[in-house]
Amino acid sequence: MYRYDSFDQALVNERVEQFRDQTRRFLAGELTEEEFRPLRLMNGLYIQRHAPMLRVSIPYGLLSSDQLRMLAHIARTYDRGFGHFTTRQNIQYNWPELERVPDILADLAKVEMHAMQTSGNCIRNITSDHLAGVAADELTDPRPYCELIRQWATLHPEFSYLPRKFKIAVSASDKDRAAIRVHDIGLQIVRNDAGELGFQVYVGGGLGRTPIVGERISDFVPVRELLSYLEAILRVYNLNGRRDNIHKARIKILVRAMGIDAFRDQVEAEWQHLRDDPELQLEEEDVAYMRGFFQPPAYDAGAGEGDLQAQLDADKGFASWYRHNTEAHRQDGYRAVFLSLKAPAIAPGDMTDRQMDAVADLAERFSFGEIRVTHTQNLVLADVRKDQLHALWQALRELNLATPNIGTMTDMIACPGLDFCSLANAGSIDVAKDINERFDNLDYLYDLGDIRLNMSGCMNACGHHHVGHIGILGVDKKGQEFYQITVGGSSSNDAGMGERIGPAVPKDEVADTLESILHTFAEHREGDEPLLDTYRRIGVKPFKEAAYA
Known part of the structure; x- marks a missing residue:
């Protein structure tokens, strides 16, 4: 991965001291809120519903183990013990104290990180494929x-x-x-x-x-x-x-x-x-x-599968995880491994300081000390030997990071919503919990195939709801939380916007509406056809009729 030279480090260090002085002047009343606002935004600092929110840049989603440990340290020392990974491959902290933000930035600078240009009207974090290389x-x-x-x-x-x-x-x-x-x-x-x-x-x-x-x-x-x-x-x-x-x-x-x-x-x-x-x-x-x-790491040319096949045959849970949470690798003897941040009852994209520290250790043990953040709010260890997959799976299970749901409907993208964001109209985290509780049968989800469910708490679309195969948008109706639901979006090669199936539904009807959509999909599906293909073949009308029957 890229390493700072002396110019990079000096620039980041000087930026920290600039913002430290700007923050001091604001707290002393020497800068107005209007004057301070563009300065804090250019350093990734928002004022959210309950507290400031700091967004830290992770260029193209690539982290070293030392950087992930620093993110854990920040979560533990300056926040409430967790961070939230975003669709821009960044991380957000929801509870930092304003006067301590310069100290956070100084700690980030120690490991070649910063929060510059993660907000404001500028060029934001450059993103890329989480399987790059x-x-x-x-x-x-x-x-x-x-x-x-x-x-x-x-x-x-x-x-x-x-x-x-x-x-x-x-x-x-x-x-x-x-x-x-x-x-x-x-x-x-x-x-x-x-x-x-x-x-x-x-x-x-x-x-x-x-x-x-x-x-x-x-x-x-x-x-x-x-x-x-x-x-x-x-x-x-x-x-x-x-x-x-x-x-x-x-x-x-x-x-x-x-x-x-x-x-x-x-x-x-x-x-x-x-x-x-x-x-x-x-x-x-x-x-x-x-x-x-960005040269390839020192792969073991003799790496093989070891007892992998026997382990897959002997353990159904491991086999499900291998099938859904690992990906083919261009190097023989290796797989890329997805760490699911979508365990039931956990807000999508959230990760505790303990998990971050442990994953940093696992990255050094199993994947050359590097971690990737995905566009879909998960993590990847990109270079894991096949004969070490079982040991890694066991360690990830202990950390609640091995839910075998990558690519299923419960591998959902979701913004923090009304729980944290001052712009949100409706909650996302509690709706995600309801969906997880309703659709907790993994075999059923596997039968449904690839479904991308995206959810946003407002029209700013931080959860990319427009391009979900199923999209959910929270809206406010006279102080009540309602949700518009779309079908048929995509953010891949065939990118397109989903089509609204009808009027917004109350929060307690979201899971019922999703169930209706899935039943309609099952009724009209041809063979193993994905939901997106079924929608493009039959249109939105059958989904709408079933949802509002």
Whole structure:
């Protein structure tokens, strides 16, 4: 993984001291709330329903064991013993005291971490495929390019106060596991006819109040010119994006208003002024240098399965976990392992300090000391020998991190909702609990196949409800919590928005409505057809009729 040089470390250390002084001045009354607000937001600090919330950056979801131990230390020392992993591969702390936040940032800096640009109208954390570097369907490892983009974007003086927040995701695999088409910019690494690596570029995707699938603006941008092309897009947006209405300020609104062709023309014109700027050109040696940080670990070429098959045959629980929570690896003798943060009765994405410390130890024992955070709020140990899977499973069971539900309906994405967020209209955590209690039969969930359930507590869509195979959105109706339900969304290669099945339902009817949707799916399903395919074949009408019969 990337390691800070002296410049990186000095920048982060100086930022900590800047924010320490800004916080001191605010608490002393020398800065108003209006003056302090943009300063705290640029350092990841929100004011939520009950307390400040600090969001910590985890670039492209990659952590070392030492970094995870530091996150555990922060949860234990400054918070209430847990953290919440998000769909941007970051972690949030919900109970820090404002006056102690500078100390948290100082502790993060000790392990090459920070909270810069995790909020505010700037370029946010760069996200990518959680299986980067080990996926069998990968063209090349996207993480070196993510890091190059991160360094270009961090504290970029021209883009520190954009019309609205800005999100970039990168994928290099046949299957899009990074949801690139619902980002402000989505990058797909490809090869042209000459065999050269480059980028297909999508622009104008996003969720929230106006969910839109991004459109392709370029079929191929050479690696050398990637940063200049990104800068051209950001300049056009920064100059033309709306600042008079927060709900109309995202780049997706600008692209839709202009049309993709007119927007492309402006980007191409701006690009002509930038593409020869040597400061923005990625030379081969730049990419090679960065690629050096992401070399494969020292795999054991002789690693085999050992007693794996016998263990699978002897233990049904282990076999279920292996089938659902591990993934094929490009290196013989290894598997990628998902740690489920979706155990029943646990808020999706939450993890205790004890679990973090233990997983850091397990990462060193089983996976070369690295951990990944997924877009779907789970963790991954990417490089586990097959003959050590049983021992790892036993350890994860003790930590309540081995629920064999990855890819099932209870592997749901959910924001913290009304329990924590000041923007939320309705709860998410208690609804997730109800769903887990109703659908607790894993064999039934396995029979249903791949179902992505996403839930948000408000229209800001932090839970990505629009692109869930089943989406749940909390809304307020005269002080009561209701939930709109959609079917048919996707954030993968076939990205699209779900369709609302009908009026919002009360909280105590959400699980009943889901059961109706699943029964309808079972009645109309052909063979092992996934829910998404069934919906696209029969449409929303049968689901609506059954739900409101």
